[in-house]
Amino acid sequence: MGTKRVHQVLVGAARNDAITAMVLEIQTELTESFTSNIYCHHPVDASFPEFVQQLTEIGIGSPDDLLIYHLSFGIPELTEMLLSRPEKLVIAYHNVTPAKYYAELLPEFAEALAYGKSEASLLKKRVSLAIADSEFNAEELESFGYEDVHVVAGGANPQRLLDVGVDVNFMSDLEQHFPNGFILFVSQVLPHKRVDHALEILQLLRTVHRLDIGLVIAGPIRQPAYEFAVQTLRDKLQDSHLLMTNAVTDEQLATLYRTCLCYIGTSEHEGLSVPPLEAMANGAPVVVLGAGAVPETVKTGGIVLPIDTGVIEFAEVVAEVITNSDLRSHLRRAGVARLNEGFSENSAQKFVELVSGITV
Amino acid sequence: MTELLQQIRDQIEVRRSSGLYPPGLEQQLEREFAEIMSSTNRRYFASKDLQAQLGHLEDAFVRLSGQISPRSRIPGFSLVHRLVGKLTKRQVLGLTAQIRDVESIVVVVLKMLGEFAESQEEADSRVVRELSQHVLDRVAVVDHLAILTTELEARVRNLESRLGQ
Numbered sequence: 078m079g080t081k082r083v084h085q086v087l088v089g090a091a092r093n094d095a096i097t098a099m100v101l102e103i104q105t106e107l108t109e110s111f112t113s114n115i116y117c118h119h120p121v122d123a124s125f126p127e128f129v130q131q132l133t134e135i136g137i138g139s140p141d142d143l144l145i146y147h148l149s150f151g152i153p154e155l156t157e158m159l160l161s162r163p164e165k166l167v168i169a170y171h172n173v174t175p176a177k178y179y180a181e182l183l184p185e186f187a188e189a190l191a192y193g194k195s196e197a198s199l200l201k202k203r204v205s206l207a208i209a210d211s212e213f214n215a216e217e218l219e220s221f222g223y224e225d226v227h228v229v230a231g232g233a234n235p236q237r238l239l240d241v242g243v244d245v246n247f248m249s250d251l252e253q254h255f256p257n258g259f260i261l262f263v264s265q266v267l268p269h270k271r272v273d274h275a276l277e278i279l280q281l282l283r284t285v286h287r288l289d290i291g292l293v294i295a296g297p298i299r300q301p302a303y304e305f306a307v308q309t310l311r312d313k314l315q316d317s318h319l320l321m322t323n324a325v326t327d328e329q330l331a332t333l334y335r336t337c338l339c340y341i342g343t344s345e346h347e348g349l350s351v352p353p354l355e356a357m358a359n360g361a362p363v364v365v366l367g368a369g370a371v372p373e374t375v376k377t378g379g380i381v382l383p384i385d386t387g388v389i390e391f392a393e394v395v396a397e398v399i400t401n402s403d404l405r406s407h408l409r410r411a412g413v414a415r416l417n418e419g420f421s422e423n424s425a426q427k428f429v430e431l432v433s434g435i436t437v
Numbered sequence: 438m439t440e441l442l443q444q445i446r447d448q449i450e451v452r453r454s455s456g457l458y459p460p461g462l463e464q465q466l467e468r469e470f471a472e473i474m475s476s477t478n479r480r481y482f483a484s485k486d487l488q489a490q491l492g493h494l495e496d497a498f499v500r501l502s503g504q505i506s507p508r509s510r511i512p513g514f515s516l517v518h519r520l521v522g523k524l525t526k527r528q529v530l531g532l533t534a535q536i537r538d539v540e541s542i543v544v545v546v547l548k549m550l551g552e553f554a555e556s557q558e559e560a561d562s563r564v565v566r567e568l569s570q571h572v573l574d575r576v577a578v579v580d581h582l583a584i585l586t587t588e589l590e591a592r593v594r595n596l597e598s599r600l601g602q
Binding site: 181182183268273277285301302303305306309310312313377380382387388389390393394397404 | 438441442445446448449452457458462463466469470473474475477478480481482562
């Protein structure tokens, strides 16, 4: 641990959250050379290590120190605080979900998202280094006037589950629940992830294609109101083949990836999208909608459908994957090849190397 | 992969013309979920608020004891309050018991009303679902007939042109 301070700042830390996972990976690398903590605007869950603290705990900084701000939401109070600090500022841009998905359901949340899009512009004059975790995000940062945006998916580690064993009890529960298998969508249950589309795809697979399979949505339910809407749709479709697991352990997640018939992604907005990569690493064939950064993330490792693909075509492609063993084998090999091509390097280390460049 | 996707798209066209996928199915699904989302805010938060208020009511009900502190900010009045308390204790406790009886019925009735509203809503949406399904079935039949008619017209035109030759 060095004497220079390089802290990371984010809106909130949460278990099973991709950005938090990336921040923790970066933290491990940072502490090799710097004194480093993670500060969150929102209260911090006691289950996190003690180096994850609430932002109110941050001490007095100096111009020799550095703050890495992970931008994914918008809070005016946080912007003001960042603008008033003496440290050099690095922005790590993860993109902000378009407000339209929340306008009706949670208007205040939608306002915060809309503000988040403008926050990058407001902070620009203070930023010494801009990093985006995908080309898609870099382009958006550039549209806000940033130059020299570096693209590093810092802390993204799709192979992180390779050493994790399966959860045998969970596996047998899944087998009992879905004797003919299931398709998987790993995602937080949020409106822009379009879990409703995944449910409709399941219906088409079961009714039109006569595939007696289930759907597992694995991810924390962040917006109970949206879950309520999905459950209403489920009642309407009279479906009983959907399993929403809420948050899962790493062992359970590895089990899901390794036993699913196919991984699907219906999200309409993604700044990076790590789950399809994790699915590939664990041998699942991948079929995803090409939203945001997804095409550049998945590349030829899976089937990336055009963003305007409807549920009928999506279901037809998934049915083909499930029933065509040659295609499944091809996709499995393509997934591994994709990961070997671009994700074998230590992204957290690369991120910290970039950051180290401006600490001297 | 491009070839495979094209094959799948061709297959969808065949299935559409055979009536397996009614015209406008995706748009209709999209509309239905949009409707669910637009009513979710009201329904979800109303139900949550009702539960919260019922919780408050039950808490208040538990706290209803009829015991009021005799303490007073005016010197000497604590004694007066204590005396009045003793004189009216019998009536106050009797009244408290009566209020508790009434309140317990109010809580039960409110819960029943909440459940009734919920089941009524479910019944309404079931009726709407059944009706829409019926309408959709009829629309699908009409669509199918329209496709068949178009095909027949094409055949007739074909036949007429052949006969003409």
